[in-house]
Amino acid sequence: MTTTHLSRRSFIGAGLAGSAALVLSGCGFGRQEQAAEGQTTLSVWDSFTTEPVNTSVDALGDAFSKANSGVSIDRNIVQYDQLTALAKTAMASGDGPDLVYYSVGKGNAGILVDAGLLAPLDDLAEEAGWTSSIAPFALREATFDGVLYGLPNESEVSGWWYNRSLLEQHGLAVPETADDLLTLTEAAKSLGIVPVAYGQGDFYTSFWLFSQVACNIMQSDALGRLVYENDGAWNSPEIVQAIQTVFVDWHQAGVFGENVNALKAQDATDLWTGEQAFLLVNGSWATGTHAEALPDRELGMMPLPSLDGEHRVFSAGSGGAYWLSANAGEADAAKDFLKFVFSDDALPIWIEQAQLVPPVEFDPGSYETEELQNRIATAASGDGDPQKNLGYQVNHGLAAAPFLNMMTEGFQAIIAGDKTPQQQADDLQAAWEEGL
């Protein structure tokens, strides 16, 4: 038998080669784009995965680079729920982006603020005039303990989309009241069409509907105090009755069709864009998508039909905001980008291309927009009386993980008949207190 002798030098050489291979193979992980000499590369992570917003945000980056010579943007697009996990891990390790687009609220960006991973923006807000130009509700969403940390990009409202053309095709009208809705439901069932497409298969869709319910029954001021200042309770008799009406009575009457817990948000949207549903629980963020899917139909969005016979309030909020990392390598460029976000050059991109409603005052007539978008923009800006017509999203503000999980699990249980509205309201209150 031949024995191969391995000298110490060979052994060490082999070990070093192996180590070098390991190190080199790890070099690609978490790599940031290296800027060329004289160039600045701003790293931005966001979750704008759907069109036309995704392409529009690319255009925003291009416009910023054009206006700021020598600065380019390295954009990393990650699905919303993956970004939540990825960004906080990367930022905690000191390896995150300069700017991150992250959800508002105590359970989201609030975690990063508590860990000291975000930089305060009060000085920048003063310098850029945000305190007067940006809607107060949007600034409130990005403020923690009196300090502004984020720049919300959008004023979004959640409501019920309707397809007026389809309704009229069947001799029906857009329901304005709860009675109208139940009448429509009977007619829709006989036609084999879903009255209101709504699915709770995703963890977040009950956030929309419960926000709408809470807005209608509590109205803006009281709900704002509860969501942001913990002044109030989730298990008041009015809330319990509202849950009973929407999640039990309406569901049992067939308002939302069958298999509510099995449908995901996209499934419900598919039902509606496929004209197998008259209405859809969704929000203003989908304006561009819906306009593209149903170009020849008259579409619109309305608040939940009144539960008390009087009030109808959109739930409003910011989908998310841009936050500046406390460890940003290119902090100056990042601040320039934030100042650019609502500049005269950038607004047309948000309004005309992305078809979103930025949280700043603007005249829709000055932009090339479709009639549908104008209607949604009018609704999202409060239709002349934001105090009365715009409420809040219950998953923002002080809402933390226990409360969010209880909304998901609890409303699924109510739909399945495994829980009463009173139990759910009590559980929501307990979960709210647990997360404070």
Added chain:
Amino acid sequence: MSRTAAPPAAAPPRRPAPAGGARRPGPLRRLSPAARLAAAFLAPAIVLYLVFVLIPLVQSVWLSLHEWDGVNPVKTFVGLGNYLDLMDDRLFGVSLRNTLIWVGLGTAASLALALGLALLAWGTGRGFAVFRTLYFMPQVLPTVVVGIVWGWIYHPSFGVLNKGLEAVGLGSLARGWLGDPDIAVYAILAASVWASIGLSFVIFSAALNNVSAELLDAAKVDGANALQRFRHVIVPQLSHAVTLVTSLLLIHNFQAFDMVWVMTRGGPQNSTQLIATYTYQNAFADNQVGYGAALSVVLTVICLIVTVVFVRLRERTSEV
């Protein structure tokens, strides 16, 4: 016999001791050349195992003794607090039950189906290649793709399963498969079994080629029916394949995460939570990294127990 052996009386030192005191050779020098070569080949694997398995495992145990949100530099030591909290956590009970169902039922179903299909395809001659390709195909698909495709199959409005049931007059069975908390976990498990039988089928098919035809013929001559031939002639000759397939399936099923996450994310009503998905939710969605680490340690311990029991049982069976 004495436990201490006397040193050889006349064994000369291989090298004269250096003047000024004995200098012991380094650990590498004491190894034979063959051992050094073996160490060189083993070193990369050991380094990888240390870096990617042992160190993270130790870190997980350490994290499980803390309360930590995953980003704050301050971690609060809570000792066994996270483990004690598990005892009162209803969702831990649900995820543990589902994990046991997943591993037990999933392994048994995959094993039985793969073996059954391999037996049916056995001896089909040139047609075997078609079956092998057909059954192995799901194995090469990424789990995420399988999850999305089965999500469409189960779709309450457009899914082929409900449409098929309605077409054959069984419309009363149509339902929202992933929306019913009583059946959702089994619906996902069915998709997982479908995706995982390919490799088991190939292993059983290969093993069946080595089954002794003489023994089968002898059993037939002795009057054994098909079931008896399967039980007493074929299965004993497949024992090594069964061991291998069972091990692979156990590992695969304990690792289950992506299929559930893609299809239901643990819902509805947390009825499809596995320990792995519940761990992820706690650690990365709910910012309770310490509690998530405790869950992962529990899953590791369960895996170890099942593995040890399985290996011991196989060894005992082999000895018999």
